[in-house]
Amino acid sequence: MTGFRTVGSAQRFLSSFSRISPHFRPPRHRMTATAHRTERAARFRVWDQVTEQTAAA
Numbered sequence: 001m002t003g004f005r006t007v008g009s010a011q012r013f014l015s016s017f018s019r020i021s022p023h024f025r026p027p028r029h030r031m032t033a034t035a036h037r038t039e040r041a042a043r044f045r046v047w048d049q050v051t052e053q054t055a056a057a
Helices: 007-024 033-056
Strands: none
Touching: 007 033
16 A cells, blocks of 8 residues: 555556556566567557557547
8 A cells, every 4th residue: 555545546556557567568488588578669669659649639
């Protein structure tokens, strides 16, 4: 709870974070380091596109 003023605010954060976080965590144990870096860069590009459109709307 550190950093959250109420239990509700912590729950709201965790609710949205649990949906977003898998996008940034590819299965590293099944990838080479190069493949992991490439995949992570691609996922961050997608995230930038999504947040850019959301901010503009």
